[in-house]
Amino acid sequence: MTSREAIIAAARQLFAEQGYTAVTIKDIASKAGYSPAMVMKAMGSKAELYAAATPLAPSDEELSTEPLGFQLARRLVERRETGQPEPWAMAPIRVHDSPDRELAREETRNKYLGWLSERLGPQQQKAELVMALLIGFGSGMRSIGLFAEVPAEELIQRYGAILQQIIDS
Structure with missing residues (x-):
C-alpha cells in the first residue's frame, strides 16, 4: 500500500466514524502512521482528502x-x-x-x-x-x-x- 493509499484509508475510516468537522489532519496522520506534513503534501488539503476518501458509488x-x-x-x-x-x-x-x-x-x-x-x-x-x-x-x-x-x-x-x-x- 502506498503512503497515499494508507492516508486515504485512514481518512475514510475516520470520516465515516466521526464526520468531516470532527476529524483533523493530525488524527488522519496518526492513524495512517505519517506526519501531518506528509498528509498535506500527499493530499493538498483536508477538503481534497475528504473528496478522495469518500467511498465510490456501488459497482x-x-x-x-x-x-x-x-x-x-x-x-x-x-x-x-x-x-x-x-x-x-x-x-x-x-x-x-x-x-x-x-x-x-x-x-x-x-x-x-x-x-x-x-x-x-x-x-x-x-x-x-x-x-x-x-x-x-x-x-x-x-x-x-x-x-x-x-x-x-x-x-x-x-x-x-x-x-x-x-x-x-
Whole structure:
C-alpha cells in the first residue's frame, strides 16, 4: 500500500466514524502512521482528502445472481461484518460535512441515484425509495448499532425482502 493509499484509508475510516468537522489532519496522520506534513503534501488539503476518501458509488463487481434487493442488503451487512466503509451511510455525512454542500449533494445524487436508476429503470421515485432505505439501513447499523444481535443471513433475508418488494412494485 502506498503512503497515499494508507492516508486515504485512514481518512475514510475516520470520516465515516466521526464526520468531516470532527476529524483533523493530525488524527488522519496518526492513524495512517505519517506526519501531518506528509498528509498535506500527499493530499493538498483536508477538503481534497475528504473528496478522495469518500467511498465510490456501488459497482457491478459486487453483484451476484440473487435478486437486487437481497444483493444490496447482503453488501451492507457484509461490509458491516468486515469493518469496511459503508458508502450508503457516508452519503448524507458527505453532503452535510462538505465545504460545498450543494456540489456534494449533486454529486451524491448523480452517483447513487444514477447507479440505482440504471438497474431499476426510469422510475425516479423507485430509485429514491431504495436509496432512502439503503441510507437508513447503513446509517442505522453503523451509527446507532441497529440489528447488532440479528444473525447476518436473517437480516439479509428480512431487509432484502423489503428492498425487493419496492424494486418489484
